[in-house]
Amino acid sequence: MKKYIYxxxxxSVSLYMISCSDEVKRKPGSIYMPDMAYSRAYESYADHxxxxxxxxxxxxxxxxxTIARGEELPFSLTKDAPGDTVNYYASRQVKCPIDxxxxxxxxxxxxxxxxxxxxxxxxxxxxNGPIYKGGEGPYPAKPATLVGDVKYESMPEGQMFYSVTxxxxxxxxxxxxxxxxxxxxxIKYIKSKQVKTIATAxxxx
Amino acid sequence: xxxxxxxxxxxxxxxxIIVKANNHQLFLKKFDKFDYLSPLSHIFATxxxxxxxxxxxxxNMAFVKNFARLIQILSIAMLVNLFSNQLLAQDGxxxxxxxxxxxxxxxxxxxxxxxxxxxxxxxDKAKLHAWIHNSAAFLKTGDAYANKLYNEYNKTAMNLxxxxxxxxxxxxxxxxxxxxxxxxxxxxxxxxxxxxxxxDNSLLFGLLxxxxxxxxxxxxxxxxxxxxxxxEKEGIKSPEAFPFWxxxxxxxxxxxxxxxxxxxxxxxxxxxxxxxxxYQPVQPIFYSHKVHAGVNQINCQYCHIGVYxxxxxxxxxxxxxxxxxxxxxxxxxxxIYNEEGTEVNGTAEIKKLYKYAGFEEGKPWxxxxxxxxxxxxxxxxxxHVYFNHSQxxxxxxxxxxxxxxxxxxxxxxxxxxxxxxxxxxxCHRETKVQFKDNGFYSxxxxxxxxxxxxxxxxxxxxxxxxIGGTECQKCHY
Numbered sequence: 001m002k003k004y005i006y007x008x009x010x011x012s013v014s015l016y017m018i019s020c021s022d023e024v025k026r027k028p029g030s031i032y033m034p035d036m037a038y039s040r041a042y043e044s045y046a047d048h049x050x051x052x053x054x055x056x057x058x059x060x061x062x063x064x065x066t067i068a069r070g071e072e073l074p075f076s077l078t079k080d081a082p083g084d085t086v087n088y089y090a091s092r093q094v095k096c097p098i099d100x101x102x103x104x105x106x107x108x109x110x111x112x113x114x115x116x117x118x119x120x121x122x123x124x125x126x127x128n129g130p131i132y133k134g135g136e137g138p139y140p141a142k143p144a145t146l147v148g149d150v151k152y153e154s155m156p157e158g159q160m161f162y163s164v165t166x167x168x169x170x171x172x173x174x175x176x177x178x179x180x181x182x183x184x185x186x187i188k189y190i191k192s193k194q195v196k197t198i199a200t201a202x203x204x205x
Numbered sequence: 206x207x208x209x210x211x212x213x214x215x216x217x218x219x220x221x222i223i224v225k226a227n228n229h230q231l232f233l234k235k236f237d238k239f240d241y242l243s244p245l246s247h248i249f250a251t252x253x254x255x256x257x258x259x260x261x262x263x264x265n266m267a268f269v270k271n272f273a274r275l276i277q278i279l280s281i282a283m284l285v286n287l288f289s290n291q292l293l294a295q296d297g298x299x300x301x302x303x304x305x306x307x308x309x310x311x312x313x314x315x316x317x318x319x320x321x322x323x324x325x326x327x328x329d330k331a332k333l334h335a336w337i338h339n340s341a342a343f344l345k346t347g348d349a350y351a352n353k354l355y356n357e358y359n360k361t362a363m364n365l366x367x368x369x370x371x372x373x374x375x376x377x378x379x380x381x382x383x384x385x386x387x388x389x390x391x392x393x394x395x396x397x398x399x400x401x402x403x404x405d406n407s408l409l410f411g412l413l414x415x416x417x418x419x420x421x422x423x424x425x426x427x428x429x430x431x432x433x434x435x436x437e438k439e440g441i442k443s444p445e446a447f448p449f450w451x452x453x454x455x456x457x458x459x460x461x462x463x464x465x466x467x468x469x470x471x472x473x474x475x476x477x478x479x480x481x482x483x484y485q486p487v488q489p490i491f492y493s494h495k496v497h498a499g500v501n502q503i504n505c506q507y508c509h510i511g512v513y514x515x516x517x518x519x520x521x522x523x524x525x526x527x528x529x530x531x532x533x534x535x536x537x538x539x540x541i542y543n544e545e546g547t548e549v550n551g552t553a554e555i556k557k558l559y560k561y562a563g564f565e566e567g568k569p570w571x572x573x574x575x576x577x578x579x580x581x582x583x584x585x586x587x588x589h590v591y592f593n594h595s596q597x598x599x600x601x602x603x604x605x606x607x608x609x610x611x612x613x614x615x616x617x618x619x620x621x622x623x624x625x626x627x628x629x630x631x632c633h634r635e636t637k638v639q640f641k642d643n644g645f646y647s648x649x650x651x652x653x654x655x656x657x658x659x660x661x662x663x664x665x666x667x668x669x670x671x672i673g674g675t676e677c678q679k680c681h682y
């Protein structure tokens with residue numbers, strides 16, 4: 001009798017092992033009630049392209065001429081056409097509309113800088129972030145050296161804002177990632193760092 | 206300065222002694238601070254008896270002076286040599302990275318043309334210098350090649366570099382030439398590496414078990430047959446054999462096993478319904494979080510902007526991909542493999558992105574031509590559950606990895622947790638709320654007071670459950 005217990009044990013264990021060989025789960029699996037798990041209402045990232053056919057006019061963009069609460073007024077200059085630099089130079093005259101940033105604003109600006117800018121321009125603003133890595137990284141162009149290069153230390157805030165908003169050369173537009181207020185705050189943060197290096201350089205001399 | 210033979214002999218002698226003295230600890234110590242340009246320090250050292258070997262030498266003042274001068278000249282000559290040749294060649298790289306690398310690469314078109322072969326394209330060096338010093342002025346001279354270049358690169362004006370001297374420009378060109386040569390030699394050296402396939406052992410183990418089981422069965426049969434034979438020989442009558450499937454105890458045993466196994470499987474399957482732990486769909490583009498968030502250290506929030514601001518972590522739009530991929534058009538990192546183990550061509554995946562973005566390499570990108578990439582949704586909560594990312598990530602300061610697993614190590618993302626209610630509630634029961642310096646929780650005055658006066662154990666803190674984190678209507682409403 002014992003032998004059969006062993007036999008059953010062996011077979012069940014081996015069957016279990018074979019059935020457990022892990023496969024990549026490419027399908028989500030079954031659910032109890034599909035209308036509960038998968039929304040019947042339109043959710044984010046649903047395909048909105050066929051709404052017009054149903055008589056729903058919705059273009060998931062803010063109405064033209066409106067500004068979100070707490071948001072800054074739009075940038076007065078438009079993007080230059082390729083090969084044109086009129087507005088890029090005109091942006092030098094634009095001043096930051098926010099009078100003062102609190103310490104917590106600047107702390108948040110530093111966080112935003114590290115998240116959005118640091119990967120290229122470096123956490124130390126030295127133009128050597130992890131994706132450039134002194135030419136070792138995947139990014140082929142050298143990002144701007146924000147601290148220590150006269151060109152960027154003397155660049156007016158407005159021109160920096162233009163570049164962050166519309167992009168410049170290989171740098172893309174960050175308008176979708178940072179609100180206008182956040183963009184100004186990040187520029188303030190960069191400027192505050194530049195002032196510090198100039199101050200220490202003077203002190204060393 | 207002219208030395209006579211005598212002097213040179215003396216110098217050689219002194220040199221030998223200095224080599225001996227080199228081993229002397231004190232000399233070594235002094236050596237760092239030793240000023241070659243001042244003969245005084247030499248004499249000073251001798252007089253103080255720091256060079257015991259030198260003491261025996263009668264020091265001729267004039268000779269010491271000559272020696273010092275020689276060293277002076279030598280060092281100046283060395284310095285000049287350094288600045289005129291070696292440093293400039295070395296500096297070519299630094300100058301290139303400082304002035305040119307933002308728009309030019311050696312072997313790749315960026316904002317401006319690839320610089321490899323620049324000398325062939327600009328046979329007249331004076332023209333090249335003029336172009337670099339002031340490209341705008343040079344364009345006005347009507348040079349055909351310069352104008353062609355200007356139009357080819359969408360009339361992007363090259364920055365002016367009046368501060369670069371002709372020598373510095375030559376140093377940059379020198380660096381470009383060496384870098385171009387090195388790059389053309391490199392691909393031959395790169396040997397292909399075969400990935401050691403991790404063999405799937407489970408089938409082997411299964412087979413082995415089966416073989417062992419058969420052997421055991423055979424042995425048992427042999428054993429029982431032998432026993433029967435032995436019994437017959439001794440005249441013991443064996444009980445009448447009947448097949449085991451009619452044995453009642455076997456049948457009862459099998460029934461219990463079946464019941465338990467069936468029950469277990471059914472319950473497990475029923476609980477698993479609607480949960481898709483480990484779900485790992487094939488995405489339209491093989492986007493590796495391992496490469497982006499792991500190797501290249503891109504912060505999660507760089508792409509998932511919404512995670513601090515609202516309910517959705519947000520899937521990045523094509524323009525965020527293009528922030529980097531406008532310039533990065535090939536994959537050169539470690540080989541990447543999909544979950545099935547086949548190699549993925551990273552460069553081809555980037556080209557897929559370009560298709561979605563409506564971007565043609567070498568032309569300026571018109572973002573309005575982009576079409577959305579239809580990523581397959583992995584994490585899905587039923588409609589009757591409310592979940593907000595900003596509440597957890599910004600207010601609660603929960604790391605992404607807590608719920609999404611080690612995403613920075615995933616080539617293909619898979620659902621790390623089952624996203625079941627039990628999992629949510631467990632975390633809410635155990636997780637300590639970030640009470641300190643968190644304006645969001647300032648209204649819980651009683652808890653703050655209790656924490657201060659010790660009524661609440663500050664090491665345990667306030668859990669999410671204590672502030673209502675397990676109330677039904679927190680998530681279901």
